[in-house]
Amino acid sequence: MASRSGKGRGLKSFINIKTIIGGAVVFLLVWLVATMTMATEQKAIFLPGVTSEGHLGFEASCASCHEGFKKVSNETCNRCHEAELEQDIHGDKKFRDIRWAEKLEKLDALTCTACHGEHVKMYGRGVHLQPDLCMACHEGIITGEMTSHEGFTADGCWTAGCHNYHDHRSISTGFLYDNLDQPPMLPVQTVPEIVVEAQLETAPSPDLKSEFLGGGT
């Protein structure tokens, strides 16, 4: 008798309201975390801020840029951006030269993330520094060294579209000078033609059939 009533109490206390609520809370928490981590698409929950336009499409793929909590390296950026930066005028080639060492103290031009942060507020072109960043080295241009640029605003160099920090090819004075006064349509257009040469005169016989009809290999 005594033992039976003991069991009864045990069962009752096991399913008392506190245990049920506690169990449900733990269940929900673990379920939430586990589901989010298992379903890779949901990793976005861990993003610390808004992702820039260019990286938005794969923002849930943390490992694309991050290795644990290590700082993001130039090598990581170059996995994708190498070709675009081939002609980088403000790149390694310039700043590995000792003559420019002093300038690097003003702006760490050798580190991508010095200007291109992520998950923070951007000012265009994936740049998180204030738009007047050029002034760190080129302030003289708007304060008297260059008559043509006198009185220009400090934040307009690139935001107005006139200058491109990494690539001067199409925006340098020399380029503009050389191409002034061209007609709207150039006399010679230079879109390459694609030529595909056939190796066979007629198509060979299709070499698979039953596989497509569900016949297996």
Added chain:
Amino acid sequence: MKKLLAIAFSITLSLALSLGLSLTASLPAQADSITEAELNEITAQWKPSAHALADVNCSSCHQDSETKAFVEKPNYESCQSCHEGETDTFLLGKHGIRLREGQTPLTPTKARIAMKPEAHSKQMNCNACHNVHSVDTYQASVDSCLTCHNDEHSLNYKNSKHSQSFLAEGNIERPSNASVTCSTCHLQREADKSGKNTFVNHNNTYNLKPRDRMASEVCMNCHGMEYAFNSIFDNELVNSNFSRPPEIHLKSFDMVRVLQEKREGK
């Protein structure tokens, strides 16, 4: 002890549930075979194609070269084995980067610009734009883009002068360099690494921004510099897909003219 048991039970149950859910989500789609009529149609598309005449047979794409196992739906790696430049650049652009990073293919739902609602579930893979059996690039040059893209610039293409050049050429297997299609500007033809062959750079964002890149690398293949820059920096003109000559005049050119006058003593 009882509380501990309850907690342990909850943890096990929730783990099992979420594991079950994620497994269900990742189950492969059931293999579906096609009818003989469909196969005949595909074979007919393939026969006169550049693939067939280059001796690219069914097994070239639909059979694993090592295990000889049948591959029902070849992925980009299959295309990459011949079209290396095209695939590598596709994987670097917005269309393909998710695949490169091991994620599910991009779908228009993830886009931040207007996309056609009926295309929302389309998955970006090589065959999203290319008919891989007929392999003509006519469809891939304009129609494929407009299957999804629904923004002002895209929709206005059909009213543009560029479009007239494409229409004038008619439905040919591969638009010539006289046609200005979506891909003429957004998926450029370039010399490959060897410099001997032309390939199509499938990184759609390669020259898109900053706009000076588009002006010099793309517009200036055909247009003079001032016309190109004055057009590309005019938002209204970009939206209208260049429906008229540019009306803005960038100050930069005046500055260079002042310099020119000084230097040449004009």
